[in-house]
Amino acid sequence: MMDISALPISNIVLFSGLGLILIGLWGMLTQRNMIRMVIGFSLTDTGIHMVMVSIGYVTGKTAPIINDAVPVSEAASLVVDPVPSALVLTAIVIGLGVTAVMLAFVVRIYRARQTLMIDECTESKW
Amino acid sequence: MIKRLFIFIMLAMMAFMFFKLGASYQERDQLGKLGHYYAETGPSELNTPNLVTAVVVTYRGLDTLGEVTVLFISAAGVGLLLRRTRKGADEDEDEDNDESAVIHRPASEIVETATQLLLPMVMLFGVYVFINGHLSPGGGFQGGAIIASGTMFLLLALPESHISRLLISLMESLSGFGYVVVGVLGVILAGGFLDNRIMDTGVYGDLFSAGAIPIIYVFIGLKVGFELSAVLDRFRREQDGAG
Numbered sequence: 001m002m003d004i005s006a007l008p009i010s011n012i013v014l015f016s017g018l019g020l021i022l023i024g025l026w027g028m029l030t031q032r033n034m035i036r037m038v039i040g041f042s043l044t045d046t047g048i049h050m051v052m053v054s055i056g057y058v059t060g061k062t063a064p065i066i067n068d069a070v071p072v073s074e075a076a077s078l079v080v081d082p083v084p085s086a087l088v089l090t091a092i093v094i095g096l097g098v099t100a101v102m103l104a105f106v107v108r109i110y111r112a113r114q115t116l117m118i119d120e121c122t123e124s125k126w
Numbered sequence: 127m128i129k130r131l132f133i134f135i136m137l138a139m140m141a142f143m144f145f146k147l148g149a150s151y152q153e154r155d156q157l158g159k160l161g162h163y164y165a166e167t168g169p170s171e172l173n174t175p176n177l178v179t180a181v182v183v184t185y186r187g188l189d190t191l192g193e194v195t196v197l198f199i200s201a202a203g204v205g206l207l208l209r210r211t212r213k214g215a216d217e218d219e220d221e222d223n224d225e226s227a228v229i230h231r232p233a234s235e236i237v238e239t240a241t242q243l244l245l246p247m248v249m250l251f252g253v254y255v256f257i258n259g260h261l262s263p264g265g266g267f268q269g270g271a272i273i274a275s276g277t278m279f280l281l282l283a284l285p286e287s288h289i290s291r292l293l294i295s296l297m298e299s300l301s302g303f304g305y306v307v308v309g310v311l312g313v314i315l316a317g318g319f320l321d322n323r324i325m326d327t328g329v330y331g332d333l334f335s336a337g338a339i340p341i342i343y344v345f346i347g348l349k350v351g352f353e354l355s356a357v358l359d360r361f362r363r364e365q366d367g368a369g
Contacts, residue, residue, distance in 0.1 A: 008153040010153045011148065011151065011153065014148050014151060015148050018144040018145075018147070018148055021144070022137060022140060022141055022144065025137060025140065026133070026137055029133045029136075029137075030130070030133060055151075056161075057153065057154070058153075058154045058155065058156060058157060059153050059154065059155045063263070064165065064176075064177035064178055065175055065176045065177065065178070065262065065263060066169050066175040066176075066177070067175065072169045072170065075165045075166065075168075075169055075177070076157060076162050076165040076166040077156075079157075079165050079177065080157075080161075081154075081157055081158060081161035082161060082164055082165065082168075082177040082178045082180070082181050083158075083160055083161050083164065083181060085178045085181075086178050086181040086182045086186060089178065089182055089265075089267060090182070090189060090190070090193045092267075093193055093196075093197055093267050093350070094193060094196055094197075096197075096354075097196055097197045097199075097200030097201070098200065100200055100201070100204050100357050101200045101203045101204055101207070103361070104203065104204040104207040104208050104360075104361075105207060107207070107208060107361070107364055108207050108208070
């Protein structure tokens with residue numbers, strides 16, 4: 001049995017993120033219900049965000065916001081990398097937009113065919 | 127069955143690949159070159175305590191403009207996809223009648239009263255989050271999302287409430303336009319597109335400091351809030367069958 005507390009925190013987040021990516025991919029590939037496929041996409045998306053955040057972590061450092069605990073003069077030696085955080089901020093918004101468009105497509109397909117099952121739409125495949 | 131097997135093999139291979147990647151990853155003990163530069167020069171150059179804001183709004187401001195554009199396109203795409211054409215409405219007229227026969231059960235009095243009480247506070251909190259984006263955790267996107275959650279709240283509690291599409295598209299366009307105007311002013315008055323030093327950067331840590339960053343975040347917050355509200359409203363109308 002591995003001692004979890006010995007693992008660095010960023011590795012736990014990293015492996016959870018990679019696991020979420022796999023679960024999301026599994027969902028997208030095996031589920032036939034379109035809403036569930038969208039949920040799988042969201043899971044993959046969240047997993048990627050977790051991986052990105054964990055890569056920006058620097059051992060023992062704090063959030064990149066200057067305050068009493070992080071004086072300006074020592075900022076560079078006390079904070080985690082702000083770039084991955086900014087990237088994730090962007091990625092979350094883009095993920096939200098993509099999810100909204102996918103759900104709109106699902107609504108549109110449901111309106112046309114009265115079903116949520118992707119198997120019933122095979123003639124639209126090509 | 128054979129398809130399932132392929133999926134399983136693919137996932138197992140990906141899991142193996144991810145495991146190898148993760149196992150060889152070493153937690154960093156110091157900042158990378160770029161992060162170090164931002165952390166060192168960001169606070170003194172731009173006067174922003176929140177370094178993520180400095181990166182999002184100024185150093186990588188062009189990316190953020192692209193991000194806002196993507197959000198705009200996705201909101202427009204949702205509107206386009208959920209639009210009910212006259213022809214389509216004729217084709218499934220029977221279903222339309224069925225759908226419009228659904229009568230909304232009004233929300234309970236507790237929910238309605240709580241909404242009237244809490245909605246202004248939720249909106250105010252959203253505004254607070256995006257105005258303070260350069261000082262504390264938060265910013266335009268988060269504040270906009272809070273405002274949209276207020277709209278969601280309104281639509282859940284009072285499903286019959288009307289949201290003006292004209293107001294939404296007007297605010298959306300104006301804030302997007304304002305964002306680009308501030309960016310172009312940066313080219314004329316300061317060092318480049320979206321440079322925040324077009325005005326006095328003020329006293330470090332004050333609400334009105336860090337040059338154009340609060341202004342840009344107000345524009346982004348309004349744009350994101352109204353755009354997400356528009357998306358929610360379109361899905362709501364779809365449910366009503368009256369899009």
